[in-house]
Amino acid sequence: MRSKPTGDWTGRISYQNRKGEHVEREISKKCEVDEMVRKVQNEITGDSNGVSTEQIDLTIESADVSDLTLVDLPGIARYSEKNPKINEVTKQLILSYISQDQVIILVVVPCSVDIETVEAIALAKQVDPRGTRTIGVLTCPDLTNPGSEEDIKAIVNNQGRVRLHKGFVMVKCRSPKELRNNISLSEVAKIEEDYFRNDPHFSQLPKDIVGTKTLAEKLTNELFKAVAAGIETLEESLKSKLKDYEEELKDLEDSLCETDSDKRAYLMRKLQQFASKVHAATASPEDERDAFATGSSSSLYSSCLTNCSSFGYSVSRSQPAWIIDYSKKVPNGVSDEVQLRRGRELPTFTFVFPVVQKIVFEEYLPKIEYLAKWLLGEVQSQVTKTLENLAENCFKAFPRLLLLVKETVVKAIEAQEAECRADLAKLIAHERRLFTQDSQFSEKLRYVTEQQKELAKQPVPPPTFFSGFGAPAASQPIRFSCEPQASPTTRASQGGFKRAEPQVSRASSEPSHEEQIRLGTKAYLLLACQRISDTVPMSVLCHMLDGVATKLVAEITRLFAGASHQVDILDLLREKEGRQRRRRYLTQAACQMHESRKELQSAKQNRMLLED
Known part of the structure; x- marks a missing residue:
């Protein structure tokens, strides 16, 4: 009951029917209250003898009533043929209310x-x-x-x-x-x-x-x-509840538009907000790395870096096991390949490049191709989930608009995913051309040779091996190449085998051809892994973050801006069922809470005066 200084008597009854729907009805006359309450009771329970735990709210506003909330509980029923447990049900219902302090x-x-x-x-x-x-x-x-x-x-x-x-x-x-x-x-x-x-x-x-x-x-x-x-506790509780209601009401009232031009402007504003959120989620600012390191960043770019790191680690472990572990024996297949090519080299030349090339093609590149597809799939999944969540947050009140935006998101991602797959295929194809700078290769070869010496704990002379991946190397050991070359100074324009400094005989402690292949392949794959660990993630991130964001925003702009013939604005902005009813309820509740806060402040002041 609510007292008001002037005005006619008004009443309202609200409840939840047996289908779970919220029902609200106005009562215009006092004499209709009894009949309406009984009618609602029968509607909820099914008959006049039934019992339900559902609450019926009856609100009366008049000048001749006090400000009071009453809960009319049922009497304790003894027995009912239709409901033998009616005694326990009514007791529990009563206790659920009166137990509250x-x-x-x-x-x-x-x-x-x-x-x-x-x-x-x-x-x-x-x-x-x-x-x-x-x-x-x-x-x-x-x-x-x-x-x-x-x-x-x-x-x-x-x-x-x-x-x-x-x-x-x-x-x-x-x-x-x-x-x-x-x-x-x-x-x-x-x-x-x-x-x-x-x-x-x-x-x-x-x-x-x-x-x-x-x-x-x-x-x-x-x-x-x-x-x-309990005025202090009540005031804090009321303040917190009012804040929650006003935040929800702000979101609900944001969609109120009267004219078609207002609705179009509102739609454009919501789409711009969505576009800004998409760009923010896919951006990679300089301070993003620090935020990622501390775990304080929540952007899509930061979450994708985790998968990129996993990809880099997996690539570094993608070399054949016998290449990484010196204790493992060189496979028989490598020895067979060496024997197959015996007799095709001059005494001071080696021609084992095809063996290394075969190892890279058959044992390394298939793993890289699989890992690249895995990274693309993971990033694509994260991008899809993030953008769909953004769409849910921006357009949750409008199911038709949300569906259309989600369809556009999926199309943009699928298009960029196809482009990224094609780009990754090119990168893998490029890796079939074995290449690296000779200076880098020679440095890496010295590194793996020294590493082997440390593991073996015995002196090992530098292996007689190949160079010829790029620019002339600083030292010129015996070389092999798939392209003939006469001398270091003319190899870019002339054919012939590559030749190193003359060497009369090979020492007994000189590494075998198999060990040369192991060391050379490891040196090359270390460089190739480092290159792949950068180029593949860069391609995936550029296509699936930057590319998707650009394509999605462009497609949404093309679809909506000035294109009234393509979409029905009024249909897209049709609100979710129950949204208007919820807005009306929150508006009334917020007004009542504001009034209650004023009354609490007044009561607080009166109490202070009485205490003084």
Whole structure:
């Protein structure tokens, strides 16, 4: 009930039906309240004998009511053929409300029964043993058993066998006959007042413990005391709830547009917000690496770096096991390849390049191709998930618009994924051309040779091996190449085998051809792995982040900007079902909370004045 200074009586009833739908109905006349409540009760329970835990909210605003919230709980039912557990159900329903510490319990007992045997009193004492929040209400004084009037008077004076800390109030409600005759509340109040003035027994009771008006005033005072006692906690709770409602309401009100031009402007604004979020998610600012290192960044680029790091590690471990581990024996296939080519070289020349090339083609590149596809798949999955989440956040209120944007996202990602696959295929094809700068290769070859010497713990002379990957090397060991060359100074223009410094004989401790292949292949793959670890992630990130963002924004702009014939703006901005109802509810709730905060501030000031 809500008091208002002026205006007509208004009522509203709201509930959730058996289908789970929220229903709200207006009540225009006081006399319609009883009929409407019973109708709703039957709709929820299915018949007049059923019980449901669903709550029915009845709101009444008038100048002749107090500001009060009442919860009318059902009586404790004993037995029902349709529902044998009705006693337990009603008990649990009552306990679920009265167990709350902020609830004031009204125990309503007819004067015609023995109050000591009333189960409602027992339930109240169970949750409120000290009786600090329980008020007894005695009804139907006109039906009091003859001879028990003095006992009833003792109880209502809180001097009987059952006593409550907050005492009792006696009221006279409408009789069944008065209910059937639809007697108004004002007439009922007059009848009640006349009864307590003229009854031979109860007219002697003090005025402050009889009458419905007295009960309403008592409840209002008790409510004020309870609010004053917990005003600080209540104010914080109200402030927090109001903030949540206003944030949700801000999101709901953002979609309110009246004219078609307003709706088009709103749509463009939402699409621009989405585009900005897409660019922000796919961006890679300089400070992003620091944020990624500390784990404080949440952008798409940062999350993709994790997969790129995993890719780089896997590439570094993609060399054949016998190349990485010197303790492993060189496979027989390598020895067979060397033997197959024996006799094709001059005494001071080696021609083992085809063997190394075959190792790279058959044992290295297939793994790189698989890893590149894996990286593309992981990044594509992350991009899809992130952009769809962004679309959900931006357009969740408009299902049709959300669906269209998601379709555009998928198309942009698929197009960029196809381009990226083609680019990765080119990179893998480029790796079939074995190439690196001679200076880098010679340095890496010295490194792996020294590494082998350290592992073997014995001196090993530098292997007689090949160069010829790029520019002339600083030292000129015996070379092999798939392209003939006459001398270092003319190899770019002349054919012939590459030749190193003359060497008359090979020392017995000189590495075998197989070991030469192992060391040379490892030196080359170290350089190739480093190159692949950079070029493949760069290609994937450029296509799937920068490319997708650019293509998506361009496609959305083309689809909507000035293209009213392609999309129906009004249809796209059709709100999700229930959104308007939720907006109306939040608006009313926020207004009530603002008023409640004002009243709390006033009550707070009054309490401070009373304390002073």
